[in-house]
Each structure stands twice: as structure tokens, then as C-alpha cells.
Amino acid sequence: MGKSSLKKLLFTLMLILLLALAACSGGGEEEQVDEGETEDDGLYSIEDFSKMKTNEGEAIEGGSFTYGLVSDTAFEGTLNSNFNSGGPDARVIGWFDEALLTWDENFVYTQDGAATYEVSEDGKTFTFTIRNGVNWHDGEPVTAEDWLFAHEVIGHPDYDGIRYGSDFTNIEGMEAYHAGEVDTISGIEVIDEKTLEITYIKATPSLVTGSIWTYPLAKHIFGEMEVAEMSSSDAVRRHPIGFGAFKVESIVPGESVVYSKNEDYWRGEPNLDEVVLKVINPNVVVQSLQTGEVDTVDAFPVNQFPDNADMSNVEFLGMVDRSYxxxxxxxxxxxxxxxxxxxxxxxxxxxxxxxxxxxxxxxxxxxxxxxxxxxxxxxxxxxxxxxxxxxxxxxxxxxxxxxxxxxxxxxxxxxxxxxxxxxxxxxxxxxxxxxxxxxxxxxxxxxxxxxxxxxxxxxxxxxxxxxxxxxxxxxxxxxxxxxxxxxxxxxxxxxxxxxxxxxxxxxxxxxxxxxxxxxxxxxxxxxxxxxxxxxxxxxxxxxxxxxxxxxxxxxxxxxxxAVVPVNNRVLNYSIGDGTEMYLHEIAVTSESPLVAE
Missing domain, CATH: 3.10.105.10 (Dipeptide-binding Protein; Domain 3)
Structure with missing residues (x-):
């Protein structure tokens, strides 16, 4: 019997046991346990994990890092935040593009991102300033006009993505623009090349915790396209562009992406020369980590953690996920x-x-x-x-x-x-x-x-x-x-x-x-x-x-x-919101990933 068949048999037996236990419990009252009483029940608590990897060793100059995207299917390949809808594509995008604003552990926008902001006394008008040196991967500056353009595309009647919603309808003039009644959005004004002002209909607490659209769209690339054709264009599917720490070099559709470092990155030149993202089937995640095929994965199957908690070549990080x-x-x-x-x-x-x-x-x-x-x-x-x-x-x-x-x-x-x-x-x-x-x-x-x-x-x-x-x-x-x-x-x-x-x-x-x-x-x-x-x-x-x-x-x-294994050669890696890990800081201590003993 092969390993895959054996696993399925074991899970079938687990299912039978689970149903039996469920039937026996019958939804009655829970048993009380003395406070402080523990037992070796094989259960783990996410509170026992760290979000930040231990740094051991000295970083080499350059190097390549391999990221495993765990999926039993290809990623769709809509590689622009203004158009994508699936989590796998978002993780592909995350290596070459980023939001203009960052947030802290309480999900509140900070002043540490590629743009800063000021808020009017009535809480309705935000003035954003994009930092100097924030450039698209082709060298063109990221401008206030690009940020406005993203709003114009998402609010356009021919837009075929999923972003248009209450976050946008709260902008003054957006609904009239979306209805085709006017050609401009009255609530958004370009002050100068790097300064954008947005006025919202209602001041809400959500405006500083995530409801502002912070992904610009490169107008010098998309400006001549029909809005309905943008999401299927080569600029989204084959040659996506961003302003993040790494830039896309090549794509095998649905399977892998090779990124090179963006030497012009606004936070500073990345330590790594290259990042390789590849799709890893859920059934071979452990093997891929043990052999060093990947340095980390985006979604380690937590059901496999107990059997691999002592994997010698990785450190497991963990946090309460925002997913359910x-x-x-x-x-x-x-x-x-x-x-x-x-x-x-x-x-x-x-x-x-x-x-x-x-x-x-x-x-x-x-x-x-x-x-x-x-x-x-x-x-x-x-x-x-x-x-x-x-x-x-x-x-x-x-x-x-x-x-x-x-x-x-x-x-x-x-x-x-x-x-x-x-x-x-x-x-x-x-x-x-x-x-x-x-x-x-x-x-x-x-x-x-x-x-x-x-x-x-x-x-x-x-x-x-x-x-x-x-x-x-x-x-x-x-x-x-x-x-x-x-x-x-x-x-x-x-x-x-x-x-x-x-x-x-x-x-x-x-x-x-x-x-x-x-x-x-x-x-x-x-x-x-x-x-x-x-x-x-x-x-x-x-x-x-x-x-x-x-x-x-x-x-x-x-x-x-979320339980995330990271190869022991990796430095400056962390997970979760507010941990201040920036992709350009990731480094490695050896040319090749360490292999499990």
C-alpha cells in the first residue's frame, strides 16, 4: 500500500472514531476539570509559538530564497491587487508589490509606509504624501495620479473585479462617477505629483483601520487600455509590475514565479538576490521542507504538525490567523x-x-x-x-x-x-x-x-x-x-x-x-x-x-x-501583523537550504 493510500485509510479510521465520539457526547453538559489540571492529550496551543524566527549565524551576501505556495491547483494568475480575488494570487503579488500604507498590530495605519497621511479635523479628508524614491519597477515614479487612477478604474462601470463596494461608495462623487453621470470623482484631488487628497462622505473609525484603498495602478502602463480588458492583459497576467522589494523576472503560469531584487527599492536594497515561488502540493509539503526544496511555505497543514514538530532543519513560527x-x-x-x-x-x-x-x-x-x-x-x-x-x-x-x-x-x-x-x-x-x-x-x-x-x-x-x-x-x-x-x-x-x-x-x-x-x-x-x-x-x-x-x-x-516552518538558514523572518518584518531584510546564512537530519 502506498503512503497516500495509507494516509487516506488512517483518516477514514479517524472519521469513524470522530463520529463515534460525537455520537457518545450527545451534546450534554461539559465535565468540569480542576483548574490547573493538565493531561497529555496530544493537543497544542498556538500561544506556545513565536511570531519571530530566531536568528543564528551570519548572513551571506545575496543568495536565493524559495517560498512554497501550498495548493493542489494552479494559482489563477490575476497578478494585480486592483483585480485579483483569490488568496493564492495575493501571495504571489505580495512578493513584488505592496500597499502604500502599512499598519500596526492593532490594524491601525501607521506613518511607516511608502506614503504618509494627515486627517482633517472633521475626519473626512485625508491628505496622502507618497515618499520620494517610491518607483515602479520600470523606474517610473509612483504618483498621486496613479493612486487616483486606481480609484477611477475600480469605480468605472466596465470594471470586472470585486473591489468596488462600501469603501469606495463612501468617497464623495464616486457613485455619480460609477453611474456614468460624470467623468471625474469629485472627492479625489491630485494636489501635486506626490500628494493626493481624498474626501469621504462619512468619517468612520474604519478609515484608519483598512477601508482606504492603498494600491495604485500604473497609469503609464494601463492608461490607454479599455477598463474591461485590463484584468486579462499581459500587464496583469504575464508581466505584472509593482514597487515592492522584488520584481517579476519570469512566470510559469499557475506554477512558479522567479523574482529578482529591486535595487531601487525605497526602503533599501534587498539582501537577497532572488526569490523563487513555487506551487507545492499539500501532500508533499513535509518532504519539500525536509529536503530543502523550499525554505518556507505559506500554509503548513497543521494536521501534520505533531508528526513533524521536531523537524531538525526548520523552526516553526505560529500565530492566531485572521482566517476561519x-x-x-x-x-x-x-x-x-x-x-x-x-x-x-x-x-x-x-x-x-x-x-x-x-x-x-x-x-x-x-x-x-x-x-x-x-x-x-x-x-x-x-x-x-x-x-x-x-x-x-x-x-x-x-x-x-x-x-x-x-x-x-x-x-x-x-x-x-x-x-x-x-x-x-x-x-x-x-x-x-x-x-x-x-x-x-x-x-x-x-x-x-x-x-x-x-x-x-x-x-x-x-x-x-x-x-x-x-x-x-x-x-x-x-x-x-x-x-x-x-x-x-x-x-x-x-x-x-x-x-x-x-x-x-x-x-x-x-x-x-x-x-x-x-x-x-x-x-x-x-x-x-x-x-x-x-x-x-x-x-x-x-x-x-x-x-x-x-x-x-x-x-x-x-x-x-497559522503554523509556519522556516529553514534554519533564514534570518530576519517573522509572521503576523505589526512584527515589522520587511521583505528586503530577509537574508540567508548559506547558499543552499539546510536539509533535515
Missing amino acids: NYIGFKLGTWEDEEVVPDPEAKMADVNLRKAMWHAVDNETVGERFYHGLRWNGTTLIPPSHPEFHDETNPGITYNPERAKELLEEAGFVDVTGDGMREDKDGNELVINFASMSGDDIAEPLTQYYIQAWKQVGLNVQLLDGRLQEFNTFYDRVEEDDPGIDIYQAAWQAGIDVDPTDLYGRNAMFNYTRYASEENDRLLATGVSEEAFDVAKRQEIYKEWQQLMVDEVPLFPTLYRA
């Missing part, structure tokens, strides 16, 4: 840049949705599949934002008996006696579940959810009978494929806690297509003048988190830890 897994329910469609709820959708009954949350034991999933490095999700503001995450809210807890009661009360009963519930009209109820392929856990985890729902009498079937690869999955979810009733995905929360761009009525990313007047009210209040009072904003988002628990358009399954 979730199960989403399709509740409507996206039409004319707005969510249109469908009261007749298959998943429209809130008690059906609540029952499906009650039916799954995510605490045990986190322990058995991920050894405590993923854990039960409760609300839609993750603990990576501790100031606003409501740790007192338990979400909907595991209780399969309550799930059955809710289904009975809602009229989902087993009419035919086959153990599966029919819909309220007595017709067969089949719930089509879309889930992504990935590492060895993807399939058994998906099957766990299907079996957990089966135990409460719901016939949930995997869409097309198989897992979907990343790009196909998101294409179908974004297009509201009528074959999808529920789906399993993940979000990375933005640095700004405001969830409007994920869950607002006018948010394309609102894939569940849920909308309500109460949701509109709370999201608007969360960025209102009264929300400048942090305590008030906490209260607002506490109420919003509870609304999402009550309405269940989706539910979080797992919060996530």
Missing part, C-alpha cells in the same frame, strides 16, 4: 450589484440552518483532525481581532437532539420511513454540498459533515459526487450555481474589523446572498460617528455577531492557527 472556515447557505442571488434574497430558497428556513449547525461537533473536529491548532468557531468576528471578537458568545453548540427537535418543529419529517427527512411538502429533500479539494483531510472532513447531518436525518450529497478544485469551486459559488445549496469555504478577515465587504447587501463577496434590514442597520452603525467610541463599537459588533448566530446565513466551523 465556515459552512454557507445559498439564500438568494446577486443581481445589479446587490444581493437579492430568495424566500423560496431550499435553505430559507432558519431552523433548518440552525439544526445543521447543532448537528456538527467542531470542537472535536479541531481536536481530532487538527490537534488543537484549529478550534471551534462561534462568531463571524474571529479571535484575531480580540478587541471585537465576542468570546462570551457560544454560537450554536453541538446538540444533535436539539437539531432533530428543530427539524421536527419546522416540518422536516421522515415521511417514507427510510431515515431521511422530506421537505415541508413531503417531497424528497436532497441538499447539495460544494466543498473544495486540498490536502488529505479535505475529503474525510467533508464526509464527517455529511455523516453528521445524516445522523439527524438530512440527506446531504456532495456536489457532482466529488470535491471541487479551488478555482472551479469559487467560480461556481460566485456565479450562484443553482446546483449548490450549501458550501464549505474559508475567509480571511481584513485588517479592518468592519464586516460589510463580506456580509453587506452590496458586497459581491456576500456569497450566501443573505440580506436583512437589521443587518443593514448594524453594519451601518458599526461605521457611524457613534462608533468612534470603542466601547460603543464593541457593543454594536457584539449585537451583530449575535444576529448572525440567530439568522445563520452561514456559521463558522473552525478558527485557525
Whole structure:
């Protein structure tokens, strides 16, 4: 039996064990444990990891660094922040481009980036100044006109990306420009080559924590293109340009990128001569690290950490990730840049949705599949934002008996006696579940959810009978494929806690297509003048988190830890927000990565 087959067998056995444990627990009261009592349960805590790598040895001059992008599919290749939508592309972009503003560990914009800013007394007008020496990779200066141009493209009626939303409609004159009523955006003014002024309709606390668009677009390259053709152009797909520490030398589409150092980088010449990014299949991550094929990876499969915690040639860093897994329910469609709820959708009954949350034991999933490095999700503001995450809210807890009661009360009963519930009209109820392929856990985890729902009498079937690869999955979810009733995905929360761009009525990313007047009210209040009072904003988002628990358009399954192995030859490497790692500072102590003993 091959290693891959053996792993799948082991995970199948784990799934059986997990279901047995879940069935035994039955959603009863938790056992109390004496404070301070510990046991060797094989679980890990992210609090025991450091965000910053230990530096050992002297840096050599130059050198090459290899970064592994963990994926079972090719990256899409939309390599410009104004147009891309997927996480893999964003990580490719991150090596050659950057935002004009940086932020600290509290997600507040600093004055340390490629641009600085001043705010008017009323909090509505921001004046940005781009530093001298900030140049595109072709030597042209990054200008205020480029920053304005990015806003003009994203706000253009022919723009085909996903960025246009509440962050842009809050700019004076943007909606009139987007509607084609005017040719310019009245709220944005170029003061001089390096100075841009933006006036917003409302002063909000989010303006200094992530809702300002900080990625310019090189007008000298894109200025003569039709907006509708930009995202598919060679300037995005084959020869992308930025102003970051490294510049793109060559691309093997979807597979790898070679970057060379940008000697003209505004922070200073990078230590490394070269960075190589390559796609690494989740099933060979450990081997790739042990052999030195890569120096680090963007997403180490945390289920593989216990068996490799003592890998001799790497140091493991870790942090609470801004990402979380979730199960989403399709509740409507996206039409004319707005969510249109469908009261007749298959998943429209809130008690059906609540029952499906009650039916799954995510605490045990986190322990058995991920050894405590993923854990039960409760609300839609993750603990990576501790100031606003409501740790007192338990979400909907595991209780399969309550799930059955809710289904009975809602009229989902087993009419035919086959153990599966029919819909309220007595017709067969089949719930089509879309889930992504990935590492060895993807399939058994998906099957766990299907079996957990089966135990409460719901016939949930995997869409097309198989897992979907990343790009196909998101294409179908974004297009509201009528074959999808529920789906399993993940979000990375933005640095700004405001969830409007994920869950607002006018948010394309609102894939569940849920909308309500109460949701509109709370999201608007969360960025209102009264929300400048942090305590008030906490209260607002506490109420919003509870609304999402009550309405269940989706539910979080797992919060996530990011565990990042870094080869021991690497210096000046760190992860997370506010750690002040700059790419140009990364260095190595030897020409080749160290190999595991």
C-alpha cells in the first residue's frame, strides 16, 4: 500500500472514531476539570509559538530564497491587487508589490509606509504624501495620479473585479462617477505629483483601520487600455509590475514565479538576490521542507504538525490567523450589484440552518483532525481581532437532539420511513454540498459533515459526487450555481474589523446572498460617528455577531492557527501583523537550504 493510500485509510479510521465520539457526547453538559489540571492529550496551543524566527549565524551576501505556495491547483494568475480575488494570487503579488500604507498590530495605519497621511479635523479628508524614491519597477515614479487612477478604474462601470463596494461608495462623487453621470470623482484631488487628497462622505473609525484603498495602478502602463480588458492583459497576467522589494523576472503560469531584487527599492536594497515561488502540493509539503526544496511555505497543514514538530532543519513560527472556515447557505442571488434574497430558497428556513449547525461537533473536529491548532468557531468576528471578537458568545453548540427537535418543529419529517427527512411538502429533500479539494483531510472532513447531518436525518450529497478544485469551486459559488445549496469555504478577515465587504447587501463577496434590514442597520452603525467610541463599537459588533448566530446565513466551523516552518538558514523572518518584518531584510546564512537530519 502506498503512503497516500495509507494516509487516506488512517483518516477514514479517524472519521469513524470522530463520529463515534460525537455520537457518545450527545451534546450534554461539559465535565468540569480542576483548574490547573493538565493531561497529555496530544493537543497544542498556538500561544506556545513565536511570531519571530530566531536568528543564528551570519548572513551571506545575496543568495536565493524559495517560498512554497501550498495548493493542489494552479494559482489563477490575476497578478494585480486592483483585480485579483483569490488568496493564492495575493501571495504571489505580495512578493513584488505592496500597499502604500502599512499598519500596526492593532490594524491601525501607521506613518511607516511608502506614503504618509494627515486627517482633517472633521475626519473626512485625508491628505496622502507618497515618499520620494517610491518607483515602479520600470523606474517610473509612483504618483498621486496613479493612486487616483486606481480609484477611477475600480469605480468605472466596465470594471470586472470585486473591489468596488462600501469603501469606495463612501468617497464623495464616486457613485455619480460609477453611474456614468460624470467623468471625474469629485472627492479625489491630485494636489501635486506626490500628494493626493481624498474626501469621504462619512468619517468612520474604519478609515484608519483598512477601508482606504492603498494600491495604485500604473497609469503609464494601463492608461490607454479599455477598463474591461485590463484584468486579462499581459500587464496583469504575464508581466505584472509593482514597487515592492522584488520584481517579476519570469512566470510559469499557475506554477512558479522567479523574482529578482529591486535595487531601487525605497526602503533599501534587498539582501537577497532572488526569490523563487513555487506551487507545492499539500501532500508533499513535509518532504519539500525536509529536503530543502523550499525554505518556507505559506500554509503548513497543521494536521501534520505533531508528526513533524521536531523537524531538525526548520523552526516553526505560529500565530492566531485572521482566517476561519465556515459552512454557507445559498439564500438568494446577486443581481445589479446587490444581493437579492430568495424566500423560496431550499435553505430559507432558519431552523433548518440552525439544526445543521447543532448537528456538527467542531470542537472535536479541531481536536481530532487538527490537534488543537484549529478550534471551534462561534462568531463571524474571529479571535484575531480580540478587541471585537465576542468570546462570551457560544454560537450554536453541538446538540444533535436539539437539531432533530428543530427539524421536527419546522416540518422536516421522515415521511417514507427510510431515515431521511422530506421537505415541508413531503417531497424528497436532497441538499447539495460544494466543498473544495486540498490536502488529505479535505475529503474525510467533508464526509464527517455529511455523516453528521445524516445522523439527524438530512440527506446531504456532495456536489457532482466529488470535491471541487479551488478555482472551479469559487467560480461556481460566485456565479450562484443553482446546483449548490450549501458550501464549505474559508475567509480571511481584513485588517479592518468592519464586516460589510463580506456580509453587506452590496458586497459581491456576500456569497450566501443573505440580506436583512437589521443587518443593514448594524453594519451601518458599526461605521457611524457613534462608533468612534470603542466601547460603543464593541457593543454594536457584539449585537451583530449575535444576529448572525440567530439568522445563520452561514456559521463558522473552525478558527485557525497559522503554523509556519522556516529553514534554519533564514534570518530576519517573522509572521503576523505589526512584527515589522520587511521583505528586503530577509537574508540567508548559506547558499543552499539546510536539509533535515
